[in-house]
Amino acid sequence: MVKGALRMGGKWLAGIAGFLVVSLSLGILASVLFLPAVAIGAAVTDTGARVLDAVPSDLEVPELSQRSYMYASDGTTLLATFYAQNRVVVSLDEISLAMQHAVVALEDRRFYEHSGVDVPGMARAFINNSTNPDDIQGASTLTQQFVKNSLIQKAALEGDTEAAAAATDVSYARKLREAKMAVELEKKYGKDKVLEGYLNIAQFGPSLYGVEAAANYYFGVSAKDLTAVQAATIAAVTQLPNGLDPQKYPDANRVRRNDALAAMLRDKYITQQEYDDAVAVDVAESLNITPTPSSCEAADALNAGFFCDYVVAELLNSNVFGETAEDRLALLQRGGLHITTTLDLNMQAQAYGAIQRQVPTGDPSGVGQALTAVEPGTGRIKAMAQNRNYKAGESDDATYTAVNYNVDRKFGGSSGFQPGSTFKPFILAQWLRDDHALREPFDGSKTKYTNERWAAKCLDGGSMIPQGGWSVSGGAQKNNTALRATTGSMNASYAAMLHKLDLCDVRDLVASMGVTRADGAEWELLPSMVLGTQLVSPLAMAGAYATFASGGVFCPPTGVEAVTDADGQPLQLAARECTRVLDEGVANAVNSALLAAVNGGTGTAARLPDGRQAAGKTGTTDRSRAAWFCGYTPQLAVAIWTGYPGEQKILKGKIGDNYYGEAFGGQLAAPVFKWFMTDAMAGLEKLKFGPVPRLLEYGKQIRVPSVVGMDPKAAKDKIETEGFVFKLSSDKVESDTIAAGLVAEQDPSRNAYAGSEITVKLSSGPPPPPPEDG
Numbered sequence: 001m002v003k004g005a006l007r008m009g010g011k012w013l014a015g016i017a018g019f020l021v022v023s024l025s026l027g028i029l030a031s032v033l034f035l036p037a038v039a040i041g042a043a044v045t046d047t048g049a050r051v052l053d054a055v056p057s058d059l060e061v062p063e064l065s066q067r068s069y070m071y072a073s074d075g076t077t078l079l080a081t082f083y084a085q086n087r088v089v090v091s092l093d094e095i096s097l098a099m100q101h102a103v104v105a106l107e108d109r110r111f112y113e114h115s116g117v118d119v120p121g122m123a124r125a126f127i128n129n130s131t132n133p134d135d136i137q138g139a140s141t142l143t144q145q146f147v148k149n150s151l152i153q154k155a156a157l158e159g160d161t162e163a164a165a166a167a168t169d170v171s172y173a174r175k176l177r178e179a180k181m182a183v184e185l186e187k188k189y190g191k192d193k194v195l196e197g198y199l200n201i202a203q204f205g206p207s208l209y210g211v212e213a214a215a216n217y218y219f220g221v222s223a224k225d226l227t228a229v230q231a232a233t234i235a236a237v238t239q240l241p242n243g244l245d246p247q248k249y250p251d252a253n254r255v256r257r258n259d260a261l262a263a264m265l266r267d268k269y270i271t272q273q274e275y276d277d278a279v280a281v282d283v284a285e286s287l288n289i290t291p292t293p294s295s296c297e298a299a300d301a302l303n304a305g306f307f308c309d310y311v312v313a314e315l316l317n318s319n320v321f322g323e324t325a326e327d328r329l330a331l332l333q334r335g336g337l338h339i340t341t342t343l344d345l346n347m348q349a350q351a352y353g354a355i356q357r358q359v360p361t362g363d364p365s366g367v368g369q370a371l372t373a374v375e376p377g378t379g380r381i382k383a384m385a386q387n388r389n390y391k392a393g394e395s396d397d398a399t400y401t402a403v404n405y406n407v408d409r410k411f412g413g414s415s416g417f418q419p420g421s422t423f424k425p426f427i428l429a430q431w432l433r434d435d436h437a438l439r440e441p442f443d444g445s446k447t448k449y450t451n452e453r454w455a456a457k458c459l460d461g462g463s464m465i466p467q468g469g470w471s472v473s474g475g476a477q478k479n480n481t482a483l484r485a486t487t488g489s490m491n492a493s494y495a496a497m498l499h500k501l502d503l504c505d506v507r508d509l510v511a512s513m514g515v516t517r518a519d520g521a522e523w524e525l526l527p528s529m530v531l532g533t534q535l536v537s538p539l540a541m542a543g544a545y546a547t548f549a550s551g552g553v554f555c556p557p558t559g560v561e562a563v564t565d566a567d568g569q570p571l572q573l574a575a576r577e578c579t580r581v582l583d584e585g586v587a588n589a590v591n592s593a594l595l596a597a598v599n600g601g602t603g604t605a606a607r608l609p610d611g612r613q614a615a616g617k618t619g620t621t622d623r624s625r626a627a628w629f630c631g632y633t634p635q636l637a638v639a640i641w642t643g644y645p646g647e648q649k650i651l652k653g654k655i656g657d658n659y660y661g662e663a664f665g666g667q668l669a670a671p672v673f674k675w676f677m678t679d680a681m682a683g684l685e686k687l688k689f690g691p692v693p694r695l696l697e698y699g700k701q702i703r704v705p706s707v708v709g710m711d712p713k714a715a716k717d718k719i720e721t722e723g724f725v726f727k728l729s730s731d732k733v734e735s736d737t738i739a740a741g742l743v744a745e746q747d748p749s750r751n752a753y754a755g756s757e758i759t760v761k762l763s764s765g766p767p768p769p770p771p772e773d774g
Contacts, residue, residue: 061185062154064089064201065209066336066566067292070299070308072343073380073561079299079341080308081292084333087209088216089566092196096226098269099211100195102235105263108142112191116143116182140175143182146198153201157334199223203241204234206248213292218246220290228270229278229286232260250283257283294333295392303352304343305390306404307381310539311341311559313411320574336566341559342380347373347680351383354676358656358668359642361387362399365655368645370405371672372538373638373680376546379555379576381539382636383680405645406538408518416518416535417641420619420665421489421602422630423532425548425590426513430506431482431497432586437699438593438692439755441723442500444480444493447472449527456525458504470527479720481755486593487601489618491531498530512581513544513554532619538639545630546637548590548615551690552582589696591615591689598631605670606631608677612686616673618665624651629669634687636680640669698753707743707760715743715760723754732764740765 065085071078092100104111110118118141140148148167155163166174186194204214214234215223226234236256237244246253258279265275296308315321315332322328331337351371359369370386384406391400407413432438448471453463475490485493498506503525510523517523518537526533543557555578563571582590594615597603602618606629616631626643642663643651651663660667705722707715716726733744744763752758 060154061150061197062157063566064153065157065334067213068332068335068337068339070311070339070341072302072304072341072345072348074345075340077302077345079302079304079343080296081294081298082312082332083292083294084330085209086207086213086217086292086294087200088212089200089210089336090212090223092192092199093224095196095199095211095223096231098228099199099215099223099226099231099234101264101267101269102228102231102260103142103199103238104195105267105269106232106235106260107145107238109263109267111142111195114141116184116186116194117141117179140178141182142198143186143194144175144178146194146201147178147181147185149198149201149203157330202238204237206242206245208241216292217290218287220288228261228264228274229257229281232257232264232278233283233286235260246283246287247289254283296390297392300390302345302348303385304348306386306388306406307341307343307348307384307559309390309392309402309404309412310381310384310407311339313407314559315339315563317410318574320572337571338564338568339560340562342375342382342561343384343559344382347383348385350679351385351676354672354679355385355387357675358672359387360656361389363387363656365653366398366644367642367651367655368405369640369642369668369672370538371638371640371676372406372542373636373676374539374542374546374557376550376632376634376637377553377555377578379543379546379557379578380561381557381559383676384539384559401645403645405641408516408537408540409520411539413518413537414645416537417626417628417643418534418621419532419536419541419630420621420626420628421491421532422541422617422619422628422639422665423536424486424489424494424530425594425617426510426515426544427494427498427501427506427530428482428486428593429548429582429586429590430501430509432589432696433509433582434501434505435699436482436497436500437695437754438483438589438697439481439753440699441479441481441720441754442493442496443478444485444490444496445476445478446496446499447476447492449495449499452499454499454527455502456504457502458507459525464503464525466527472527472531479723483593483596486617487597489597489602494530495527498527503527503529509581510544512579513547514556515540515544532621538641541628541630542637542639545616545632545639547581548587548594549632549634549637550587551584552580552587553578554581555579584690585693585696588690589692592692592697594631595689602664602666603629603631603670605666606673606677608633608674608681610678610686612677612681613688614673614677615689616670618670620664620666624662624664625649627651627663627665627668629665629673631670631673631677633677633681634689635684636677638673638676640672642668694753698755701751701753704746704748704750704752704758706749707746707758709738710743711741712743712760712762715746719758719760724752725755725757727757727759729759729761731761733761734765734767735763736766738763 064087066087066089067081067083069078070080151167152164155167200210203209204211208214208217211234212223215221215226219230233246236253244253244256261275261278264270296305299305299308316325316328321331355369355371359367368387373383375382386405389400392402404413409415450469451465453465456464472492472495476492480493482497507523515536518535524534539557547554556576558576565571594617595613598606598614598616603616606616608614614631614633616629619628625648628641630639652660705718707718712728719726735744738744740763742763743760745761747759
């Protein structure tokens with residue numbers, strides 16, 4: 001009995017204490033609402049006054065975290081959405097009256113009567129909560145809730161854990177701070193802006209912020225189209241965003257939803273009939289769940305997940321979008337950006353289709369294939385595809401990966417792949433820059449280099465000797481030309497060409513064309529670089545070949561066309577200046593050689609069927625561990641890689657629909673180029689590459705050796721040794737001085753371009769004697 005009395009007395013004492021706190025608080029609150037600040041006097045209100053004096057009267061409303069969107073090049077096709085908080089900020093006129101009425105009726109029925117604080121409601125709640133701690137009542141107005149949410153949002157954006165804790169502290173001091181801010185907020189902004197702010201900032205689901213995101217997710221509609229029952233369903237959630245989620249807890253939501261509908265009926269926002277119809281609606285059946293994935297996985301529906309991932313990496317690697325990677329990620333996930341990319345949806349579908357035709361996703365061989373297409377003269381990435389499905393993170397399904405085979409490691413790619421002979425055009429370009437010519441003769445027969453020095457002016461001593469020497473096989477020919485070595489992809493002959501160049505010049509040229517090691521390492525200055533032994537990405541190769549296609553102008557590849565902020569204002573993009581890195585004549589000479597490689601060399605499988613000019617180069621690494629084709633027209637450059645991701649396995653056996661001994665680039669990659677480009681170029685003008693300067697075709701004119709008086713075999717050997725082409729004419733020349741069967745004439749006889757044709761005519765002996773007089 002005594003214990004019971006004590007318990008009763010304890011409850012009574014708590015009630016008295018609570019009443020005193022309430023009296024004090026309400027006195028301070030009244031002073032905030034109705035009296036000048038100087039009138040807050042007396043010792044009994046001193047503590048409360050200090051609390052209020054410490055509160056800024058002007059609430060700093062933070063920028064709300066919003067979804068960002070990524071679009072294809074048409075500016076309308078959505079690829080992906082990104083957010084830290086799933087929110088779409090909308091104006092009040094974009095929110096249905098039903099939604100506005102549901103929230104006001106349920107959460108703050110005197111919203112349009114008070115000045116930010118509902119004094120009678122707060123008094124009632126204070127007294128109840130002080131005397132009945134098991135039956136807590138709320139008293140915050142919508143304005144106060146907006147203040148609280150704003151403080152929480154600001155603390156989250158700034159990473160201020162103390163401010164976040166203060167914003168959610170369960171205390172009368174916090175309520176008083178909110179009250180003062182709420183009053184000032186309404187004075188400054190007015191009711192409509194406060195309601196708009198609340199409806200955008202409040203949480204209306206487990207991961208849904210603002211009524212637009214909630215309307216999108218729960219019903220697949222915009223907030224402006226919400227009906228009364230839909231609005232009540234959403235309004236019900238905000239009290240307990242997880243516990244009243246209509247998707248997971250429809251029964252709990254129904255109770256609160258019906259409370260909202262009853263409040264709307266009470267306040268004459270809906271009629272009795274509308275109320276009766278609405279409460280009869282089953283919550284679960286009324287939903288139309290429409291998720292908004294926050295990643296590039298959504299873009300994979302258009303086979304563009306890897307391109308999307310690259311664009312994200314491009315943004316996160318650009319200091320234009322923030323000083324740190326964290327700042328850039330925050331801008332992407334919270335800034336409400338609209339990102340228009342360079343992706344051509346038609347070309348993307350064509351690229352994906354061409355790959356699927358050769359090595360489809362899920363092919364039992366496990367072979368990977370990737371394709372990137374870049375527009376010459378702009379650097380725009382028009383397509384990026386591979387025969388894998390995109391999935392962020394790890395997956396047990398081998399058909400899914402987060403690794404983009406097309407790009408460097410820093411952009412979400414692998415460590416790269418050896419490009420094989422697709423690297424040779426860079427050697428050819430430097431060959432031409434160093435005053436050599438396509439038809440210039442040279443000895444390409446050497447296959448073993450033991451103690452020979454290789455020029456490398458950027459190294460100590462200006463040269464290097466490979467440790468243990470270096471050997472090369474295939475394509476050895478004594479009397480060769482760069483043109484012939486290119487069309488036949490002749491390794492030994494290309495090694496001989498490189499031996500006449502400086503390794504540092506080659507490295508610098510390659511770098512100026514945007515090709516770096518995909519693994520981030522420095523180029524190794526070794527003779528083997530001529531065979532494409534160092535790791536690169538398809539994107540880098542496509543960008544470099546686009547330089548040839550554009551006549552020698554390099555434009556850094558990019559997937560970003562334009563970015564606007566949440567207010568529609570354009571953001572400054574990183575400078576993407578195009579730079580001339582090759583003389584136009586040099587580029588045209590490379591184009592001519594690679595055109596010959598497609599029309600009659602190792603790349604004939606890439607030849608386009610409509611007579612359109614296409615240049616390119618096949619590439620196959622040692623023992624067919626990777627197969628490439630890099631090619632282009634004047635309008636588009638493409639790089640295609642085929643191999644085993646992360647493994648050094650030989651490409652052989654059944655791959656796709658075909659069987660191979662050891663597969664080559666001309667078999668696995670070149671046909672994909674043909675299929676893709678045939679579709680991608682359809683309807684476009686058939687442009688031709690520019691003319692090759694005669695100097696770069698043949699070189700400087702040099703002295704032609706005289707072979708007059710020689711027998712045909714000796715004459716042929718001498719002419720070809722000097723770098724010319726021997727041609728024996730069927731015409732004979734009478735000569736009194738040169739015996740029959742020997743060379744009597746040659747044309748030209750003085751100077752000619754290296755590689756020129758020298759026509760010789762043999763002597764038929766002296767002319768017959770004139771007939772004797774009769």
